[in-house]
Amino acid sequence: MKDILNPSDPRVIRTRNLIVDAFAYLLKIKDFNSITINDITNKATINRTTFYAHFPDKYALIDGYLSNSFIEFVYRRVESNATLNEETIKNIVISLCEFHEASNKRCMKSYDSISPHLEKNTKIQLENFLSQLLTKSCTESARRSLDLAITMLTWSIYGVTYRWNMDGRIESPQVLAEKILPMLKGYLEHKIN
Structure with missing residues (x-):
């Protein structure tokens, strides 16, 4: 039955919104x-x-509820034509911190139980975004070896911001971004050049 629904039909949109709103509540x-x-x-x-x-x-x-929520936070801080550099990484970290904070507020009773779904969706979005950024800033031959690097960067950024959130968000997202940037700086210099 799902295959016959017209996603642009106003009734389908309205019903889907009712379901998502009920779920969010x-x-x-x-x-x-x-x-x-x-x-x-x-x-x-x-x-x-x-x-x-x-x-x-x-x-x-x-999954549908979370599917694009993180990337919306990223696009508030990172230009669509950006390349991977220190400023971009800083803004991604800040975006992810803001996303964790907003998700905590949106899902007060459920944050712990949805965090595996949140993590899966966010890592997919972050990995895709980093892949787009990295392929802009490297040579054709280097693109083939990027998968491992993208995964490492994705998991590192996600892990640090997740821990920041679970530890009570003691420092600001900007301070956290400044702290982890030196750890990623060597990686950035190697991959960009």
């Missing part, structure tokens, strides 16, 4: 693991068949 008051399809459909005032026409399960819903 439930994330504030319940743990993700305890949210049921019945909870979502009751809050969205739809039936189960309608829910399943849009999403196969609540895991697809959380």
Whole structure:
């Protein structure tokens, strides 16, 4: 049934928004693991068949809910035509800190239970973004060996900002970015040149 939905139909958009809004509300008051399809459909005032026409399960819903949220934070600070340099890395770190903070507020009751989904989605988005930046700033022969470097950079930045968030966000995102930049500086100089 999902295949026959027209994603540009206003009714489909409205129903999908009802589902996502109901889910967002439930994330504030319940743990993700305890949210049921019945909870979502009751809050969205739809039936189960309608829910399943849009999403196969609540895991697809959380993936859809989180799918582009991080990259929106990045594009607020990083120009679309940027290359990978110290300023870009700093802005990515700050963006990720702001994203963790906003996600914490959006999902007060569920942050711990959605963090694996959040991590997966964010790492995919960050990896894609870094890949775009790195391929702009390196030679054709170097592009083939970038996958490992992109993964290392993605996991490093995500890990540091995740720890920052879990430790209570004691310092500002700007201070954190300044602290980790020297650790990445050698990598940046090697990859950019």
